[in-house]
Amino acid sequence: xxxxxxxxxxxxxxxxxxxxxxxxxxxxxxxxxxxxxxxxxxxxxxxxxxxxxxxxxxxxxxxxxxxxxxxxxxxxxxxxxxxxxxxxxxxxxxxxxxxxxxxxxxxxxxxxxxxxxxxxxxxxxxxxxxxxxxxxxxxxxxxxxxxxxxxxxxxxxxxxxxxxxxxxxxxxxxxxxxxxxxxxxxxxxxxxxxxxxxxxxxxxxxxxxxxxxxxxxxxxxxxxxxx
Numbered sequence: 229x230x231x232x233x234x235x236x237x238x239x240x241x242x243x244x245x246x247x248x249x250x251x252x253x254x255x256x257x258x259x260x261x262x263x264x265x266x267x268x269x270x271x272x273x274x275x276x277x278x279x280x281x282x283x284x285x286x287x288x289x290x291x292x293x294x295x296x297x298x299x300x301x302x303x304x305x306x307x308x309x310x311x312x313x314x315x316x317x318x319x320x321x322x323x324x325x326x327x328x329x330x331x332x333x334x335x336x337x338x339x340x341x342x343x344x345x346x347x348x349x350x351x352x353x354x355x356x357x358x359x360x361x362x363x364x365x366x367x368x369x370x371x372x373x374x375x376x377x378x379x380x381x382x383x384x385x386x387x388x389x390x391x392x393x394x395x396x397x398x399x400x401x402x403x404x405x406x407x408x409x410x411x412x413x414x415x416x417x418x419x420x421x422x423x424x425x426x427x428x429x430x431x432x433x434x435x436x437x438x439x440x441x442x443x444x445x446x447x448x449x450x451x452x453x454x455x
Contacts, residue, residue, distance in 0.1 A: 282339040289453050293339050299448050304352040307427070307445045311356065314426045314442070315363050325366040325393070325423040326357060327415055329430035330381065332454045333447055334369065334390060349388035353429065353447075361391035366423055368394045370414045370435075372407045375399040394418070412438030 282293045311326075318324050331337035334354070335347040357367050367390070373381055375397045382395050396414045398405075405413070411434065415425060419440055428441035431454055436444040448454070 284338050284340045286338040286454065291450055291453060296448060300350060301352050303445065303447055304356060308356055311427050315360060315365055323366065323423045324426045325368055325418060326360055327368045327370055327418065327425050327428045327441060329435040330369055330371040333429055333431045338454050346384040346387040349390065354389055357390055366393035367391045368418055370396045370411050373397050408434040408437050411435060412440060415440035
């Protein structure tokens with residue numbers, strides 16, 4: 229989450245559109261009931277592949293989904309052993325925490341059309357948070373999404389399996405801050421609540437600069453193409 233790059237829609241605006249569009253997904257797809265009881269195997273396979281194929285802004289920008297998945301998996305797999313060791317070494321009384329960005333860090337936001345809801349989780353990142361949470365680590369999300377879609381965002385995260393200790397969104401006063409300053413401030417707030425942030429995971433420098441974390445994990449953003 230960061231300022232607009234090139235001709236792309238700002239992250240906060242895109243999230244607002246996603247929120248409005250998500251409501252449309254609640255309309256029943258009555259046409260599905262009119263489908264034939266049996267379809268040729270080849271037609272069924274084609275329809276299934278089309279329905280599950282990622283799209284969205286990443287497809288428009290030419291970012292390959294499979295390549296992105298492999299790169300994310302490699303980064304998370306490389307970082308995970310140190311995080312696991314840090315969790316195991318937590319002294320009694322410590323309150324360890326993970327802090328995560330959301331779009332293209334926790335959710336596959338730019339790889340699906342804006343009407344997709346819930347947006348799918350990034351599997352490797354979700355698995356890491358579930359592992360950590362099961363061992364007493366708090367899981368905080370700090371996003372530049374606007375406060376108006378707090379409930380929608382929380383519902384999405386929970387629906388795809390993320391544990392949530394806290395979710396920080398940008399309320400009106402925060403919208404005037406630089407994203408990096410806003411996120412740094414929220415991590416400082418988490419520390420002020422007595423937590424030790426053992427890892428901060430994001431896909432943009434604005435997610436990670438400013439300190440207030442023992443370790444940072446940078447996922448791909450392809451020179452800012454991913455929000």
